[in-house]
Amino acid sequence: MKVLLVACAGVIAGPAGATERRATPKEAQAMVKRAVEMIRKEGKDKAYAAITDKRGGFVVGDLYITVWGMDGVVRAHGANANMVGKNLYDLRDIDGKPFIEERLKMASAKEKFWQEYKYTHPRTGKIEPKRMYCEKWLDTVVCGGVYLYPS
Numbered sequence: 001m002k003v004l005l006v007a008c009a010g011v012i013a014g015p016a017g018a019t020e021r022r023a024t025p026k027e028a029q030a031m032v033k034r035a036v037e038m039i040r041k042e043g044k045d046k047a048y049a050a051i052t053d054k055r056g057g058f059v060v061g062d063l064y065i066t067v068w069g070m071d072g073v074v075r076a077h078g079a080n081a082n083m084v085g086k087n088l089y090d091l092r093d094i095d096g097k098p099f100i101e102e103r104l105k106m107a108s109a110k111e112k113f114w115q116e117y118k119y120t121h122p123r124t125g126k127i128e129p130k131r132m133y134c135e136k137w138l139d140t141v142v143c144g145g146v147y148l149y150p151s
Contacts, residue, residue: 023063025114028133028144031058035065035144036137044075051076052084062123068141070107072100075140079122093118094127103134107141121147 035058039047050056051065056078058065064078072089091100099117106113112135119130132145 021061023061023144023146025131025133025146027060027063028131028146031060031063031065032133032135032142032144034058035067035142036135039067039137039140039142048076048084051078052081054078062121062147063144064122065142065144068100068103068143070104070139070141072104103132103141103143107134107136111136115143119145 035047035051038050042050048067051058051067059078065076066074066078066083067076069075072087074083074086074088077083088100089104090098092098095118097117099115099119102117103115106115113133115132115134117130117132118127120126121128129148130145131148132143134141134143136142
């Protein structure tokens with residue numbers, strides 16, 4: 001699947017009506033690399049806890065890290081700790097795209113990749129196009145994404 005390269009640098013309204021800058025693709029890549037490095041150096045337990053903790057350094061504005069097992073089970077989730085331990089292999093976006101299945105297939109073919117789908121923006125609550133950067137690490141896929149359009 002070919003993906004459209006779209007840069008984003010808009011602003012969003014936060015919960016209190018304040019504006020904040022949207023994450024950039026470079027920031028997403030850097031955070032994913034930092035997460036992979038922490039997993040490698042500190043081990044899964046410590047790294048997954050930090051990634052899932054909103055104050056653990058892996059949630060900045062609308063950018064957060066998720067870690068997926070190749071079986072579709074969420075290992076860590078910076079935006080929603082309730083997702084950890086759930087098998088979301090069959091999850092589909094609003095258009096019916098099986099984006100977790102697609103992500104895991106992409107990870108089987110490439111160690112680093114970008115993926116596009118639609119997902120709920122963590123600050124606005126609106127469904128928006130999202131571009132997710134992912135790196136495969138052992139039996140997991142570590143991802144962080146950017147929302148493509150201002151709300």
